[in-house]
Amino acid sequence: MTGVSYPDYTLVWAGKAGQEKVKTWKLLPGRHQLFMTSSVSVWFSVGPDGSPIPDATYAPFLATHGNTLTVRGKGITLDMTDTSYPLYSLISVGRASREAVKTWNLLPGSHSIGPTASNTVTFTLNTDGSLTHAETDRGIFEVRDTSTLVVHGLRIGFDATATSYASFAVSEVKSRMNAREPQHLSLLPGKHLVVLPTGGSHWFTVTQGGEVTFPPELDPVFDGRNTGTLVLRRN
Structure with a gap:
């Protein structure tokens, strides 16, 4: 899980681990879910021979080699320099300075940016790698080159x-x-x-x-x- 920016993950019904360590899990054949946040998770299966099989939907984010499943987030660059907040949180992922244009390795799902506890804006990384957001936020978000999201303050x-x-x-x-x-x-x-x-x-x-x-x-x-x-x- 070292290829994603989430600090930890849950292998549902099996346990929780930090993303910085390569961990071995003993699993039975069938479908399994890797849960990062309430709106971000990916699925894979374990075959009869014990090999991991990525779900087709998440294939661009999962790779296999033998009995190893590698999870690779897409690099999404967040540019908050057009806002006045000194810091911001990518909720459930991490915190960064506004002045540093930072790249986060993310998986498909909804993600919220919260400069303070009282205001958040949400964007979605889709399974095809595209970025979308609510129509009401089109004056806030600007998508550049499919992997850069610029946040404009009012x-x-x-x-x-x-x-x-x-x-x-x-x-x-x-x-x-x-x-x-x-x-x-x-x-x-x-x-x-x-x-x-x-x-x-x-x-x-x-x-x-x-x-x-x-x-x-x-x-x-x-x-x-x-x-x-x-x-x-x-x-």
């Missing part, structure tokens, strides 16, 4: 110039933003937390269309609902 403005604050923060995105002039961040749809220098914090949401929203009870704090700029009201 440009969101921040205007705290009416306040007396020197700075403010957007949690898990940028720890210090100059409040004396308008700012911009490249964010994914979902909830984000503004942290004020007074210690207060308030949630707002970036919509799929690149607008900001917030609940009515935050009207004394925020302005700019249904626009591309979150305005902090005078404190």
Whole structure:
């Protein structure tokens, strides 16, 4: 399993192991499932002579040599440099810096990118090696050369110039933003937390269309609902 980026795997009804070790399993003839995540798994069979036989659907990702089954992920390069998050997680696979354009060796199934716990976007690696995503995310994802996925953030403005604050923060995105002039961040749809220098914090949401929203009870704090700029009201 050293040819994939998942940290571990489960051979269903047999056990769990780390991907970094070549492990020998004693199996009976029949079909078996290698389970990586809740949405990623591959099937193979063991023949009467004990040899592994890849399911035809997953043949591009499985190779055999004698009684050895080798699992080989497809290299998918994720480019997050057009977002403002310093780090991101490829959920159930690993974590990486936004600045490093990283290649992950993946198997067919759905995978989610989560820069923070409150916003994730999902893409699918199909059994033919192609990459797809929901139509609603076409402004977020850009597929290049069948193996590179570029993630584009939505440009969101921040205007705290009416306040007396020197700075403010957007949690898990940028720890210090100059409040004396308008700012911009490249964010994914979902909830984000503004942290004020007074210690207060308030949630707002970036919509799929690149607008900001917030609940009515935050009207004394925020302005700019249904626009591309979150305005902090005078404190």
